[in-house]
Amino acid sequence: MRSVALPSRVVRAARTNARAFSSRSIIPDEPVKPQVHTDAVPGPKSLAISKDIDQIQDARTHVLVADYEKSSGNYLVDADNNVLLDVFGQISSIALGYNVPQLIELAKSKEFITAALNRPALGSFPPKDWAKWLEEGLLTVRPKGLDHLVTTLCGSSANETAFKAACMAYRNRERGGAAFTQEELDSCMLNHAPGSPELVVLSFKSGFHGRLFGSLSATRSKAIHKIDVPAFDWPVAPFPNTQYPLAENEAANKAEEAKCLAEYEEILIQHKKTRPVAAVIIEPILSEGGDCHASPEYFRQLRLIAKKHGAFFIVDEVQTGVGATGKFWAHEKWGLKEGEEPDFVTFSKKMQQAGIFHKLETRPNAPYRNYNTWMGDPMRTLQAREIIKVIRDNNLVEHTAVTGKKLAATLEDIFSRNQGVVSNHRGQDDGTFQAFDFETPAKRDAFVAKMRANGIQVGGCGDRSTRLRPTLTFGDAHLAILAEAIEKTLKQI
Amino acid sequence: MRSVALPSRVVRAARTNARAFSSRSIIPDEPVKPQVHTDAVPGPKSLAISKDIDQIQDARTHVLVADYEKSSGNYLVDADNNVLLDVFGQISSIALGYNVPQLIELAKSKEFITAALNRPALGSFPPKDWAKWLEEGLLTVRPKGLDHLVTTLCGSSANETAFKAACMAYRNRERGGAAFTQEELDSCMLNHAPGSPELVVLSFKSGFHGRLFGSLSATRSKAIHKIDVPAFDWPVAPFPNTQYPLAENEAANKAEEAKCLAEYEEILIQHKKTRPVAAVIIEPILSEGGDCHASPEYFRQLRLIAKKHGAFFIVDEVQTGVGATGKFWAHEKWGLKEGEEPDFVTFSKKMQQAGIFHKLETRPNAPYRNYNTWMGDPMRTLQAREIIKVIRDNNLVEHTAVTGKKLAATLEDIFSRNQGVVSNHRGQDDGTFQAFDFETPAKRDAFVAKMRANGIQVGGCGDRSTRLRPTLTFGDAHLAILAEAIEKTLKQI
Structure with a gap:
């Protein structure tokens, strides 16, 4: 050429x-x-x-x-x-x-081969270097204010892990930290309230959060992704119909965002009376749904309004995360102040190791609640560590x-x-x-x-x-x- | 010692x-x-x-x-x-x-390293040897009658992939193969019927099928696994309270199984009028829930009754599969005749590569319906192929x-x-x-x-x-x- x-x-x-x-x-x-x-x-x-x-x-x-x-x-x-x-x-x-x-050198190392062939039940029998691997890798890129993490196997399961943590923390707050009641323990075995609570996850028009039953209920990208699959009756808020180029449409976009924010807040208020919103989930750029953008101030308001109404705020960085937007995390551009951080940031894709970053307050109040057999994959954590190292050593985000x-x-x-x-x-x-x-x-x-x-x-x-x-x-x-x-x-x- | x-x-x-x-x-x-x-x-x-x-x-x-x-x-x-x-x-x-x-030799091979470091979007850009890897590995152990598969990342997602396929096939049958209606296409974007149908998955007391929102709704092991997580209002059928040793309690167990089968069939019948059972899921031995056993004839009847009422039958072999029960698949002992095979067999754990075996008739009627980014992991498929080879070469099932x-x-x-x-x-x-x-x-x-x-x-x-x-x-x-x-x-x- x-x-x-x-x-x-x-x-x-x-x-x-x-x-x-x-x-x-x-x-x-x-x-x-x-x-x-x-x-x-x-x-x-x-x-x-x-x-x-x-x-x-x-x-x-x-x-x-x-x-x-x-x-x-x-x-x-x-x-x-x-x-x-x-x-x-x-x-x-x-x-x-x-x-x-x-990365090929990494794959030839004993450390990697051992991790690849001996996949542990990570929550029960972690490898001895697990903390070190996290500290040298994933933790070095943790979003500000989110010092804890749960590793998972894919983006869908990362989002659902955040949903679960949010619902558990929400109910724990409602109970004032009290123990589960017998009625809760019994009813959850039948999938009925109060043990299986009528909490909802709010997502946005054109958002994509995965393809499993919980994440798909939050996904609003295309009918072909959703049709014929039973879904939770969870609410969808409008996402601003942004006009491009941004610079030429500032006033119109600002008005559109204000309208959408008002509708969003109204959903939060209305649901509080019946089926409260435990979590709000959004991508910094709605990717699968068509690369939909909005202003940093819009996203900041989303976060503040969620907080105001007691909903946990999940930023889905599965596609936007790991540097491609010119920041390691796309939500870094929102200008969130201290105390305004998201409650959860979820990741996967480019990171290879999927998971959630979160605050200690959303760690479940008892063990084995947000648990499964593999809970991530140490070889992918090693791969993530190496990817992060290459990014850092070469200033690839900049x-x-x-x-x-x-x-x-x-x-x-x-x-x-x-x-x-x-x-x-x-x-x-x-x-x-x-x-x-x-x-x-x-x-x-x-x-x-x-x-x-x-x-x-x-x-x-x-x-x-x-x-x-x-x-x-x-x-x-x-x-x-x-x-x-x-x-x-x-x-x- | x-x-x-x-x-x-x-x-x-x-x-x-x-x-x-x-x-x-x-x-x-x-x-x-x-x-x-x-x-x-x-x-x-x-x-x-x-x-x-x-x-x-x-x-x-x-x-x-x-x-x-x-x-x-x-x-x-x-x-x-x-x-x-x-x-x-x-x-x-x-x-x-x-x-x-x-397996260490495998991990050092170029084939494995390439697969480990270049995880593809398998549904869109599969590696050129994908069919070969399946034919030499997973396909050699396919359950009788189930010649197709979908690979996934874990047992929970395997089960949910089967749930989705079952619901899609169920609705496709109800529609007589006709195209989606506009009402279905529109309503599913709001998580409402008819696009998001009121179909249910039936599972059994003490069953365990995973920890994500769909699989957890089918899980009935322990309250600590389920409490505070929103669940689908899906029915649970009793599992026989088997008395051991089996040989000494044959009559009592047979009566108990008959009682449970009748209750199970009643649930299928009752639900048909309101929220039909699209799929029944069961483990051949209910493992997480306490290693609960029942007779081969009980399981065979479960399958036949599901068929009679139009529900797809999913055998969850995530824990029982891959030889440990003295058969490669635990359900081989049920004596199912030709035409009585399960509609789906799900696997993970020992196989390392998770997924579902199924029949062609439950392949969705359009592409991108049961799809996601990774759809399994070629390096785990290579690992599964090698594990299967070692099992075969050493008669490890016998x-x-x-x-x-x-x-x-x-x-x-x-x-x-x-x-x-x-x-x-x-x-x-x-x-x-x-x-x-x-x-x-x-x-x-x-x-x-x-x-x-x-x-x-x-x-x-x-x-x-x-x-x-x-x-x-x-x-x-x-x-x-x-x-x-x-x-x-x-x-x-």
Whole structure:
């Protein structure tokens, strides 16, 4: 592919990046560009393998079949030997890239092999270095004010672990710390109140919090995620219908946010009388539901209003967490003061080890209440420790913030030449966590497919949005290739 | 420790084991006996480490802190360097033992390292060898009639994946395969019927199916597992209050089972009018709830009655699966005829890769319905493949059946000399998956603690039961040590 000149704003932004970073310092063998050999991606080998898999396990959702041994850094190689620049990262779950040498070294260590092969019942027989692994890893990135954690296996179970902790703490507060009554102990065995309380979790329109029965009840992304699955009668609050670009729509967005906040508070008040809201859950950017943004002040108000009405506040950073927004946690931008911290921050995906950060006050009042067999996975905790180390040693959060600015300027430049095709570019202040819309779902799907044929794996979200979720090692060279492909693809669809 | 003479029945049973097996053929470096250096287990180092961990993560449930690098085969080494014979196996989740050399070799392979470090979004970007890995591993042990699978991350999510598939298939059948209505699509976004249907999952008293919101609604083990967590109003059917030994109580147990089956069918009938039962879930041996047994014919009737009333039938083999009962799947003993197979069999724990086996007819009618980011973990699938290979190459299921007979005879011999202390010995025909009761929870707890001081890690279940969950490599030498410790401990409590 020929190289493209970056717009002048990008060049200016690049100059501000004093410590230039190249992904090659972390992944020396990374390919230099995409290579597509087949007419379309997936190619014939991918399609044949998917057909084989489909005899055993549903393959209708396959995008392509990957060759992970050959993949490297920001480049995903598929079964047809196509080399794709991956800015989707396994649905936003790859932090640094494929086959990062420092992680491969970790995987060869006795510590890692021991952890991988001897998965413990972590709540009962933890490994002797468990505290050390947390202190050197997960705890170094704990959100301010949240000094405790529970590890889990995935984002859905992280959110449900937070829901459980919130409900337990809520009832404990209602009981004034008193012991369970016999009626509570008996009725919960029948799934009836008061033992199984009529508490609810409030979530927001277009929010996504997982696919298990509790998390799915809080998920409000798409009907296909929810239909036919029994759900708790939990309330949904409106999320602001934000207009982009933010700078040009400040007044309208502020009014919209005020309206939504009022509706949200009204739900909290109304439910207090019947089925109180034990927890409010929100993503800092509603990702799966279409990369929906709102102002820091809106989120701060959400938190304060939840507190006012006694609901615990859960920030779901499963997709937004671990640096891609230019902060380690996206909610760092909300300007929460001391005492205003979330009650829970949940994480998974890029962190590999899932879990919740929380305050001591939401630790259940008795053991074995928020417990299960595995409770996380030490090998994933070691992986998280190493990922965090690479991020810290290479200033990758700052790098992503800088790269995000360049990406924003580049995309604005391209989109200014393609008005009417692409709209609602957003996330300009959120590192590389950016998105934009097409006129219709069909046009978005065509763009994603054609981008793949042009050597780039991007993702969709919402009905007609494309989301960019590159790794934290995505840099100038990748950006130039991405920009050229977008420019080319927009002309083709 | 001195060796004990095995009772004559054990010796007879051993003679029938034509292909004598020693765990040393799989784990050459396994210790020869327990070694306890501290006055009690947990010792001072374990306690100090737990205290450190408790500053970060709830440590009240810790039994001991382990040194997994030093652990080997059936022996768990703790932070104080105590060597314990482990017949609990991380809550029944260790198939072969600690640090099994063949698995360590696997962990060093490029295939495993690649899988461990590049966890894919399996439903969208599967690895090219995925079908092969399944065909060589999980599929070779698929229950008869269930040729399809969905991989998940844990037992709870396996069960909830089955619940979701059952509800989707149930509604699809009700709709006669027609498309979703607009009302369904709209109402599910509000968690309301008809889109979020009033379907229920029926489970049984003392059943355990997990700790997330759907699986916990089906769990009926202990109040401490359920209290304060909102639950679906799902029905619970009685499980037979079986009298032991089975041979002496045949008539009474048969009558009890008939009574329970009638109540169960009545629940199915009553619910059909209001909130139909989409799925029935049961464990072949209700493990967490106290190792509750019933006859094969009882389980066969459960299945047939579910079918009669249109409910899908889920067998939860999370704890019973993978050989410990002397069959690969415990439900193989039910004598189900062709066409009577369960609709779903769920698995996790010893298999390391969790998931569900199912029939094609319960694959959702559209993609992305029973989908999530990770959908299982290829490195755990590789681990499962290797575990299955070791089991197959060493006839470990048959070995466990034979060892179980010896264990049963040995325990009966010991208990006959300790009548009044131990009762309800059960599982004599279920490999090493055996249990027995004490008079009170306190006496059971004292037994488990004292056994640990005597060098053996056993587990509790139910209110006053002890469960044995040794690995599949547990053999004659371990049995002799276990027998001696039980004999000694019973005299001490």
